[in-house]
Amino acid sequence: MTKPYQRPSADEPAWWFICAGGEIVLDDDHQPPHGRAEELPLPTLDEYQIIWLGEVRERSCYLVLADYGDDAFAALGEFQSLRPLIEKHDEEMFSMASRAKQITEFVSTHRFCGRCGARMQAVDWELAMQCHTCKHRCYPRISPCIIVAIRKGKKILLARGERHRPGLYSVLAGFVESGETLEQTLAREVMEESGIKVKNVQYVCSQPWPFPNSLMMGFTAEWESGDLHFDPFELEDGAWYGFDELPDIPLPGTIANRLIETVKAQIEQESET
Known part of the structure; x- marks a missing residue:
């Protein structure tokens, strides 16, 4: 099983789901950016949390958790809602973008434990957040x-x-x-x-x-x-x-x-x- 927090290699062609503030970066064709990290005008990804989402059309999909108002990805497109993907009738891409948005919501709302208030840490082998103080574990809400x-x-x-x-x-x-x-x-x-x-x-x-x-x-x-x-x-x-x-x-x-x-x-x- 692929670990959710694996880092993409620079020469790996992939779909990039860059999310912030409930929005996602879409290009002029209303698609998430696609290509190799070494070829795209991406910022230094070591500064961002990245989560492997799955695959679309035999290409890995990575969620990049950006900050609201982050202009480091401006050359790739604009932050938009997911509705343009609905209008394109691309069910597969909309489904993966939905996953990206929901995981972004999960990570941003589970930084601290709801039971004891301690800071939570990402589990490295599954998509979950763990409190090491009281052992409370949370998974994405549905x-x-x-x-x-x-x-x-x-x-x-x-x-x-x-x-x-x-x-x-x-x-x-x-x-x-x-x-x-x-x-x-x-x-x-x-x-x-x-x-x-x-x-x-x-x-x-x-x-x-x-x-x-x-x-x-x-x-x-x-x-x-x-x-x-x-x-x-x-x-x-x-x-x-x-x-x-x-x-x-x-x-x-x-x-x-x-x-x-x-x-x-x-x-x-x-x-x-």
Whole structure:
């Protein structure tokens, strides 16, 4: 097994995921820099913490933990959010960038022990932080969430959250609470946010969502009973929409878009039979 804190050799071609302040360096093509360290305009990497992430397209991927506002990487690109990678529909690269961002969040928030307050140290053979005072060990946090596309006849339920960009409507989602199954979370979140009950819940897919450390688990479901009553603390607006009247929806490449397209395909297939 490759150790997470191995240092790249100068002549190794690699992908460089340079992260700081929740952003990542992307070049003019909205890709992480790629190439050999000896050929790229990189600063002296001995001054940075580097973590091996895995491989993409038979090339190693390295996370470089930079400081917020660090201009030493300006020749490689600009610090940006991960959303341009979603827009490129490059699922493999977005997944690795998500991993880089989530590990950056983990390292930056676990410098001191949450049990005794002592400084933590990186474990050299796995991705973890260890307190040598009280022996408390922490691993990267993953926050499980459900996200569900609900249909009623030939319409789909879409709602607008207060944190969505202007005009955007999406499917319902929520975090799993301690002691819950995914099915219980789905039923609770749907009832709390929209006031309805659902049936015929079907799992579709999952997607890491690094804002900052979620794992989205996607489902489809059908309306069973109840009238729409949206939680004003969670949602600003929502309704049942036909697919010929959809508002602005999440971009392709997002799990929300895939769930919407899955429901659309279900309805189209039923119309053909």
